[in-house]
Amino acid sequence: MARAIERAKSEPWLVASDANAIQEFVLASSRPIAMQGASALIEETDRALCADPATVFAGGGRALQVVSGAERQQRAESLVANFRHATGGGVLSVALAPYDATQPEQSLAWLRQRLTIAKDMAPAPDFGLAGPGDRQCTDCGVRRAEHPSPRPDAGEDRICSRCLKSVRAGQKDRRRDEGWTIDEVAEQSKIAVVSADGNNLGAFFAGLPSLVAQAVGSELVTKIFERAHGDAAPGNPHVAPITGGDDIRVFLRPSDLLGYVQKLGSAVERHARAEAGRRDLPLPDDAMGRLGKLSIGIGAVVADHHLPAYRLIEFAHLLEQSAKRKSRTTAGSTFDFAILTSGDELLQGRPTRSAGDRRPYLVSQLAAETERASALLRVPRSQWSILDDGLPGSGASGDEAELANLLRYQVSRNEDWQRWYTSCGVEWRNPGEVVRGRPDRGTMALASLVLMARGSAA
Numbered sequence: 001m002a003r004a005i006e007r008a009k010s011e012p013w014l015v016a017s018d019a020n021a022i023q024e025f026v027l028a029s030s031r032p033i034a035m036q037g038a039s040a041l042i043e044e045t046d047r048a049l050c051a052d053p054a055t056v057f058a059g060g061g062r063a064l065q066v067v068s069g070a071e072r073q074q075r076a077e078s079l080v081a082n083f084r085h086a087t088g089g090g091v092l093s094v095a096l097a098p099y100d101a102t103q104p105e106q107s108l109a110w111l112r113q114r115l116t117i118a119k120d121m122a123p124a125p126d127f128g129l130a131g132p133g134d135r136q137c138t139d140c141g142v143r144r145a146e147h148p149s150p151r152p153d154a155g156e157d158r159i160c161s162r163c164l165k166s167v168r169a170g171q172k173d174r175r176r177d178e179g180w181t182i183d184e185v186a187e188q189s190k191i192a193v194v195s196a197d198g199n200n201l202g203a204f205f206a207g208l209p210s211l212v213a214q215a216v217g218s219e220l221v222t223k224i225f226e227r228a229h230g231d232a233a234p235g236n237p238h239v240a241p242i243t244g245g246d247d248i249r250v251f252l253r254p255s256d257l258l259g260y261v262q263k264l265g266s267a268v269e270r271h272a273r274a275e276a277g278r279r280d281l282p283l284p285d286d287a288m289g290r291l292g293k294l295s296i297g298i299g300a301v302v303a304d305h306h307l308p309a310y311r312l313i314e315f316a317h318l319l320e321q322s323a324k325r326k327s328r329t330t331a332g333s334t335f336d337f338a339i340l341t342s343g344d345e346l347l348q349g350r351p352t353r354s355a356g357d358r359r360p361y362l363v364s365q366l367a368a369e370t371e372r373a374s375a376l377l378r379v380p381r382s383q384w385s386i387l388d389d390g391l392p393g394s395g396a397s398g399d400e401a402e403l404a405n406l407l408r409y410q411v412s413r414n415e416d417w418q419r420w421y422t423s424c425g426v427e428w429r430n431p432g433e434v435v436r437g438r439p440d441r442g443t444m445a446l447a448s449l450v451l452m453a454r455g456s457a458a
Contacts, residue, residue, distance in 0.1 A: 012068065013071075013099060015067055015076060016096075016112075016114075017092050017093065018063075019061030019062070019090060019092055020091040021091065023317065025038060025087070027310040028163075029163045030141070032251065034163055034170055035249075036241040040170060041086055041087045044169075045083055045087070046060070046063070054075075056211050057215040062245070073096075079094055091123060091124075095117070104210045104211060130143060131144070137160035138157040138158065140162070140163050146158065150167055150168075182309065187253045192256070193251055193309075194299070195298075195300070196296050196299070196320060198221065198268075198294065198296055199296060207290060216281060216283060217283065222246070223271075224271045224272050224294065225246045227271050233250065236252065237256075264363075265298060265332075265335065269294070276289070276294075293331060297321075297326075297327055297333070298320060298334065299320030299322065299336050300319060301316045302338075315338075322360055323335055323336040326362075333364070334361065335366060337445070338351050339445050353441075354440070354441055358443060369443070373449075374447070376420055376447045384439075386403050387407075387441075407434060408435070421434065
């Protein structure tokens with residue numbers, strides 16, 4: 001970094017760049033291999049920037065460079081053009097700010113503000129939309145089809161230049177997940193899709209006062225999340241279209257989901273604490289304190305593997321955002337999930353939660369929640385139906401009093417129900433507590449995940 005400032009001579013300027021709408025870019029194609037390829041294309045641009053002496057750091061589609069004032073405009077234009085060429089039309093937002101070595105925090109704050117404005121004003125992606133007389137790309141359904149599809153079963157299908165570029169990059173990058181496909185990962189026609197992202201990272205980076213701290217912090221975060229994913233998914237069949245920076249998108253077997261989530265959350269926190277305990281890092285004490293509390297928000301959906309992959313990732317991302325909202329008030333990694341029974345649910349936005357639903361969970365408490373859900377499996381599933389509808393606080397219609405009495409009657413006769421209430425610290429002999437302490441929908445959904453995991457172990 002010192003060399004970059006020296007090269008800028010007497011008038012150093014900061015150049016910040018960030019891939020605009022990176023999730024939309026990666027998910028533009030409906031094919032997972034193209035998603036993985038799009039992610040690989042961005043990684044290639046990161047590697048090229050890392051080799052540039054002007055670069056302070058680069059990763060996850062973001063970069064910070066120091067150049068001379070005379071060079072700054074040309075550098076900004078070349079970054080945009082090179083990214084567009086490398087990604088087949090991707091949009092890179094760039095911001096410039098003068099660097100004052102005596103006031104680095106103010107320089108970085110000004111740069112962040114300008115980058116936010118640049119991202120808001122970013123142009124539309126540069127690609128050829130299919131016109132009235134053009135064939136649409138069969139992969140993305142938006143761009144003009146220009147090339148035969150490389151799929152073995154493609155027939156007469158044609159795809160756009162951008163999707164072809166992504167597919168070819170994905171084919172080269174298959175070594176990252178040992179060449180698995182979604183069809184091979186799917187389990188009894190079901191697939192689990194994970195979307196995960198670091199919690200409260202904006203505050204961490206905003207508190208880094210210098211270029212050195214920004215560079216070190218960026219490298220640390222990338223290393224922590226890469227190691228955590230590696231710890232969570234060794235040997236398990238999976239497809240990982242995005243694993244870079246603090247972003248993780250993974251397709252898994254449903255039976256592996258609970259184990260992956262627990263390992264991922266604990267690994268992020270463990271590696272973060274280990275890095276925060278180092279004494280050789282040029283970070284201020286308050287930044288090291290925030291690093292030691294780094295956690296991850298995880299969203300997951302289990303659904304039919306024939307549903308569009310990009311839709312499943314978008315839905316998992318909604319659940320990730322729900323998990324991250326919990327992290328604003330509760331320290332630690334968080335997890336929200338849903339099990340979809342039909343494709344229609346993908347179009348309804350983030351799932352609503354009924355009163356008493358315990359989701360999202362803290363990952364640190366997931367083992368206890370899983371034990372609670374496992375105990376529920378001893379109760380005949382035929383008796384679960386009244387838990388969903390009609391009871392007080394469920395928001396459903398029906399004769400609430402009659403259904404509540406039916407639940408109390410079943411509990412009074414069934415020792416498995418009684419053991420479940422007792423294990424949860426609820427007095428099953430108290431009629432009011434039986435209704436108030438009944439299993440929620442989150443616990444029932446978690447019980448279904450436990451069954452999936454048991455099915456794999458059987």
